[in-house]
Amino acid sequence: MQREARSRDERHKPRRLRALIRFVLLGMLLAPPAAILLFRILPPPVTPLMLIRLAQGHELRKDWVAYADIAPALAHSVIAAEDNLFCEQTLGFDFAALRDQLDAWWHGERPRGASTITMQTAKNLLLWPGRDPVRKLLEAWLTPQIALLWPKQRILEVYLNIVEFGPGIYGAEAAARAFFGKPASRLSGREAALLAAVLPNPLARSAAAPGPLLRQRAATIERRVTQIRPLLACAQRPTA
Structure with missing residues (x-):
């Protein structure tokens, strides 16, 4: 038996x-x-990056605010700095930029990256930092889900509330108060451009003490906002 x-x-x-x-x-x-x-x-209570930074000894400063309580200049500056075609994308990818990067890689050049705001939202919300292939594949899988399930302003709202603007500083409200002593709703165009300019490397760049290169990049972002104004329709808040 x-x-x-x-x-x-x-x-x-x-x-x-x-x-x-x-x-x-x-x-x-x-x-x-x-x-x-x-x-x-x-609102997401915490992100993997926040937990990683805590383990590294950084503080955790964040204060969620609604999209309506963030100065429009910040969304415009982030789009101008990182993803000019954000409002035009359906699946969250810039396919033309991806083709250019693949072509550069094929010819032995170093790709500069083609990350969109939706891709960065997926990464910041659910994944860990880094460039390893597994994370990239997961990011590519999550991005179209966010693009299809969220409206554009929700993507911007989440991104602007969780993105790292400095060591231990996450989101527009915490950054505006830490660097400029004001709420995110009162950010000027220059202040918004400075915040957008630090995003590629927020641990090494500071919007509160910008060097010449950061100020130059912020000025370029301000000019680009005026140039791409017709591409910012999805970021505009409805008027009363």
Whole structure:
């Protein structure tokens, strides 16, 4: 009897293993869309990057504010600095820029990157920093889900509330108060451009004490905002 029972267990093991694998894969498939749908409504309480920085000894300064309470100049400056075609994208990718980067890689040149605001939102919200292939693949999988499940202003709202503007400083409100002593709703065009200018390297650049190169980049961003004004329709707040 015991041998028969063990034999039945042996026969059922592959079936149970396949069921477990299916369960895990189904969870991996459904968990990100569920989280994305949840965060379409609720503010994310914390992000992986925030936890990593805490472990590295940085503080955690953040204060969620609604999109309507962030000066329009900041959304405009971030689009001008990082993703001019944000409002035109359907799946969250800049396919023309991706083709250019693939072509550069094919010809032995170093790709400069083609990350969009939606891609950066996916990374900042759910993933870890770095350039390893696994993270990049996960980012590419999550990006179209966010692009399809969230309206454009929600993407901007979440991004501007969780992005790192300095060591331990996350989001527009915390950054505006830390660097300029005012709420995010009162940021000027120059202050917004300075914040956008630090985003490529917020641990090394400071909007509160900008050097010549950072001031020059901020001035370029301000000029670009006026040049791409027709491309900023999705970032405009509705008028009363």
